[in-house]
Amino acid sequence: MPKPLHLLISEKLRDRIQEKIYQPGEQLPSESQLIQEFNVSRTTIRQAIANLINQGLVLSYQGKGVFVTEQRKVTYSLSSSAAMFLAQDMANQGLELTVKNLTLELVTPPPTVQNILQLPTASPKAYLQKNFLLLMV
Structure with missing residues (x-):
């Protein structure tokens, strides 16, 4: 069974964030731009953005847009400490x-x-x- 479009789009956007194509603090393209790029409905784009928000990758500010959050890498080795x-x-x-x-x-x-x-x-x-x-x- 194929993945829903909103998951495919959020994965593609997540990859861009991880590859630093979209930098921390940078605004993602607008809903209209993403609708045009992926040729999908506004609802699909909103679901994709909601996925990114739930993953902590972006924050949405009403009237301003969606912005990439600072990504922090956490490293922990259980062998180094109890x-x-x-x-x-x-x-x-x-x-x-x-x-x-x-x-x-x-x-x-x-x-x-x-x-x-x-x-x-x-x-x-x-x-x-x-x-x-x-x-x-």
Whole structure:
């Protein structure tokens, strides 16, 4: 099933932002210009822009236009510091981190993981935890 047009357009605009074709602080082309460029309806362009706003890539100012936001790259290595300090480290960088536990289940891990964890061969069980991280800039 093909992607909806608004997703294709927002992906193309996102690529332009990431490639610095549209610089931080720069105004995106107007709705009319984007409608003409992509040959789509105003509704489709508005949905594409809404996608970019939801991704934090642009901000819309009523009557002024849509502007590219400053993109900040966050690098964090869990091996360099204990995971419990992740939220504090992100806060020190001016970011808000929310961690939600999605699942916690008892599983039999693959043999390679069993070896790494040094699990007993009689009952090689471990808990699998899946988290969702939400980073707010």
